[in-house]
Amino acid sequence: MKKILTVILCMTLSFSIFAQEAKDKHLAKLPAVDIQTLDGTVFNTKDIQNDGKPVIISLWATWCKPCIAELLAIADEYEDWVEETGVKLYAISIDDAKTSARVAPFVKGKGWEYTVLLDVNSDFKRAMNVNDVPYMCILNGDGEIVWQHTSYAPGSEEEVYEIIKSLVKK
Amino acid sequence: MISTSIKRLLLASTLLLGSVWAFGQHQIGNGRISGDFGFNGMYYIPDSIIGAEPVDSKVRGNAFLNILYSNGGFSAGARYEFYMFPLIDFEKIGYQGQGIKYFFADYTNKFISVTAGNYYEQFGNGLTLRAYEDRQLGIDNSLLGARIKLTPYKGIHIKAVWGIERDNFNPYLGREDYVRGADAEFSFGEIFPVIQEKGFIARVGANIVSKFEKSSTDILFDIQDDSLGTVTGVIPQDKVPQNVATWAARATFGYKDFRLDAEYARKMNDPNITNSFIYKPGEALFLSATYAMKGFGIAASFIRADNMEYRSQRWMNQNSELMINCIPAINRQYSYQLIGDYSYASQPNSQIGAQLQINYQIPKKSVLGGKYGTDITFNYSRFHDIDKQPVPEAVENGTMTGTMGYTSSFFKFGPNLLYQDVGLEISHRFNNKKWKWILAYNYITYNLEILQGHAGMMRGHLVASDLSYKITPKHALRLELQHLYTKDDDGSSVYAMLEYSISPNWFFSIGDDWNYGNPDPAHKTHYYNIACAYVWNTTRIALNFGKTKEGILCVGGVCRAVPASYGLGLSVTTSF
Numbered sequence: 001m002k003k004i005l006t007v008i009l010c011m012t013l014s015f016s017i018f019a020q021e022a023k024d025k026h027l028a029k030l031p032a033v034d035i036q037t038l039d040g041t042v043f044n045t046k047d048i049q050n051d052g053k054p055v056i057i058s059l060w061a062t063w064c065k066p067c068i069a070e071l072l073a074i075a076d077e078y079e080d081w082v083e084e085t086g087v088k089l090y091a092i093s094i095d096d097a098k099t100s101a102r103v104a105p106f107v108k109g110k111g112w113e114y115t116v117l118l119d120v121n122s123d124f125k126r127a128m129n130v131n132d133v134p135y136m137c138i139l140n141g142d143g144e145i146v147w148q149h150t151s152y153a154p155g156s157e158e159e160v161y162e163i164i165k166s167l168v169k170k
Numbered sequence: 171m172i173s174t175s176i177k178r179l180l181l182a183s184t185l186l187l188g189s190v191w192a193f194g195q196h197q198i199g200n201g202r203i204s205g206d207f208g209f210n211g212m213y214y215i216p217d218s219i220i221g222a223e224p225v226d227s228k229v230r231g232n233a234f235l236n237i238l239y240s241n242g243g244f245s246a247g248a249r250y251e252f253y254m255f256p257l258i259d260f261e262k263i264g265y266q267g268q269g270i271k272y273f274f275a276d277y278t279n280k281f282i283s284v285t286a287g288n289y290y291e292q293f294g295n296g297l298t299l300r301a302y303e304d305r306q307l308g309i310d311n312s313l314l315g316a317r318i319k320l321t322p323y324k325g326i327h328i329k330a331v332w333g334i335e336r337d338n339f340n341p342y343l344g345r346e347d348y349v350r351g352a353d354a355e356f357s358f359g360e361i362f363p364v365i366q367e368k369g370f371i372a373r374v375g376a377n378i379v380s381k382f383e384k385s386s387t388d389i390l391f392d393i394q395d396d397s398l399g400t401v402t403g404v405i406p407q408d409k410v411p412q413n414v415a416t417w418a419a420r421a422t423f424g425y426k427d428f429r430l431d432a433e434y435a436r437k438m439n440d441p442n443i444t445n446s447f448i449y450k451p452g453e454a455l456f457l458s459a460t461y462a463m464k465g466f467g468i469a470a471s472f473i474r475a476d477n478m479e480y481r482s483q484r485w486m487n488q489n490s491e492l493m494i495n496c497i498p499a500i501n502r503q504y505s506y507q508l509i510g511d512y513s514y515a516s517q518p519n520s521q522i523g524a525q526l527q528i529n530y531q532i533p534k535k536s537v538l539g540g541k542y543g544t545d546i547t548f549n550y551s552r553f554h555d556i557d558k559q560p561v562p563e564a565v566e567n568g569t570m571t572g573t574m575g576y577t578s579s580f581f582k583f584g585p586n587l588l589y590q591d592v593g594l595e596i597s598h599r600f601n602n603k604k605w606k607w608i609l610a611y612n613y614i615t616y617n618l619e620i621l622q623g624h625a626g627m628m629r630g631h632l633v634a635s636d637l638s639y640k641i642t643p644k645h646a647l648r649l650e651l652q653h654l655y656t657k658d659d660d661g662s663s664v665y666a667m668l669e670y671s672i673s674p675n676w677f678f679s680i681g682d683d684w685n686y687g688n689p690d691p692a693h694k695t696h697y698y699n700i701a702c703a704y705v706w707n708t709t710r711i712a713l714n715f716g717k718t719k720e721g722i723l724c725v726g727g728v729c730r731a732v733p734a735s736y737g738l739g740l741s742v743t744t745s746f
Binding site: 028031039040042063065069096097098099101102104105108109110120121122126127128129130131132135147149150151153154155156158 | 202204205206208236238240243245278290291292294295296300302303305321327357359360371373422424427429431458460461462463464465466467468469471496498499500503505527529530531534542543545547603606638640642643644645646648671672673674675676677703705707708709710743745746
């Protein structure tokens with residue numbers, strides 16, 4: 001038992017060193033998956049872009065309280081963020097058939113200015129290897145994923161903004 | 171036994187987690203490897219008061235690893251699951267075993283997408299086909315086979331599927347059932363851009379799904395005969411339909427902020443254990459209308475489902491096992507601790523009901539709205555069973571089995587109320603943005619007999635308060651208080667939970683659900699829970715210790731039983 005564990009540990013350590021190297025060289029881009037716009041038109045995730053400016057992607061659902069808390073917190077600052085950095089936030093809902101019809105009224109009711117998309121079959125969620133929502137990632141101007149995070153604690157939106165500002169400065 | 175389970179769990183988890191690091195976002199040529207890992211384990215302590223029974227291995231856990239390779243339009247992936255000693259609720263629903271039960275290869279370009287292996291798919295609203303997974307509930311109804319998706323012209327989408335549905339960890343080999351189907355959708359706004367430019371949405375779609383299951387035995391049942399007493403009735407093997415087809419048609423129309431969705435589905439004769447082997451066709455209607463403008467949204471929906479439980483095998487009636495379609499539960503879903511047990515579960519064989527939700531934001535910078543606005547949500551939903559009048563032959567036989575079953579007046583509500591919810595939620599942030607308060611009231615009526623199998627109705631008033639306070643930009647406190655007042659079922663409860671978070675990494679919480687109104691004094695129990703979690707990018711490690719009440723767990727109107735438990739839990743998820 002101990003031997004097996006030691007072998008595995010050594011293997012993983014050596015692999016992870018290689019993995020780290022690879023990570024630095026190539027930043028991952030978004031997978032190309034068909035999802036929908038709010039009016040039900042098919043939308044491919046490779047078309048998520050913002051003319052060379054950073055993009056925030058949030059995976060959320062109308063039944064997910066921390067997701068909503070996070071999007072609400074950003075909504076307060078969003079106008080300023082856009083003005084200063086030109087950032088664009090895509091709020092991709094993983095609500096399925098039961099609740100997806102309620103996404104549009106929900107979003108409008110909250111007065112959110114985000115670009116809202118629907119991933120009703122969780123295809124994008126799977127392709128992004130996301131276990132649970134809330135999930136957020138940031139893309140740089142070249143569409144590369146520079147930061148990822150799951151769950152939400154009040155205040156973490158500050159970190160998001162710092163990263164976006166640093167991307168724009170570059 | 172105990173040590174074997176611990177050893178094997180440890181070994182499996184280490185191996186899986188090890189490979190996470192090993193594969194960690196590798197770049198191979200132009201391809202990329204990514205994946206995710208999850209472990210959910212628990213050390214169980216028996217507790218006779220809450221009904222947490224001693225379990226044969228005290229340490230249990232679920233573990234899985236997803237690996238995904240993608241290179242341009244090509245992708246391939248596999249999931250290894252280790253559920254040899256699963257959490258007891260998974261063992262109860264038969265989700266136990268290990269192996270690679272999900273693997274696929276997929277090629278996609280602008281016009282065509284071809285998948286071989288396992289895949290998830292949904293036609294329309296899922297009334298005829300919904301192959302999906304819900305890891306929390308232990309549902310994985312993926313199809314193993316092939317799928318083709320075509321986009322011959324912008325706005326025209328055609329899909330065709332063939333596959334054998336996954337049945338937990340049972341082998342595919344030797345299965346005598348499979349599912350096939352095709353769906354077409356025309357999005358007129360994309361085909362004729364002028365429609366879209368004028369602010370209209372117009373889309374129609376239709377599909378047909380068919381399941382094959384070999385019929386190899388006669389079905390025997392009891393008939394009450396006036397002179398002979400109980401005699402045995404027979405549905406001969408060759409009278410049991412081997413092919414059961416369903417079809418559905420749907421349409422969406424919209425203009426600017428208004429939208430209407432409708433779908434109707436019909437199922438051919440499908441005698442199975444859940445409908446007492448009747449030959450009546452099934453049908454379902456789903457309607458939804460929404461209107462939304464800035465600061466205001468309204469959504470109304472209606473559903474009627476009659477004999478629409480559709481599974482790969484006619485003798486299957488366990489939870490969501492082998493379910494081909496999914497009749498949505500359209501009620502509003504809540505995450506309040508005290509009413510979790512009274513969440514409505516969709517009844518595909520008999521339900522009619524409606525749901526209305528109104529969102530309104532009292533404008534920002536107004537007297538009542540304050541600087542950040544006040545959000546108000548009103549909700550009403552009501553569901554009944556459907557009207558059923560047994561056919562004369564069923565009355566004569568004393569059983570519906572083998573007959574056309576019953577007739578049903580389409581829009582008539584049946585005699586039994588299943589669920590009703592009247593709710594109001596107000597959410598407000600105070601001017602310095604440090605305080606946020608959500609206050610909610612719900613009056614819930616829940617049919618215990620039909621939805622949970624024990625007698626009576628539960629009528630309860632819930633008041634819930636959720637107060638957040640941001641101490642500093644990174645430190646925050648959240649206090650949840652709830653009170654459920656009811657004279658029914660287990661009686662009234664109060665709940666309090668305090669959460670402290672240090673952004674972005676740490677979460678601590680302590681909570682207690684006290685069932686003070688339980689009619690049995692010995693069961694006025696405190697279900698306490700202490701938890702802490704550490705989050706670092708996409709990795710989350712959480713520990714919790716406490717008691718869980720026996721009840722049901724529902725995710726989106728699909729529910730399963732949760733046994734009472736007491737113990738120490740550990741959960742780890744990561745992606746790379």
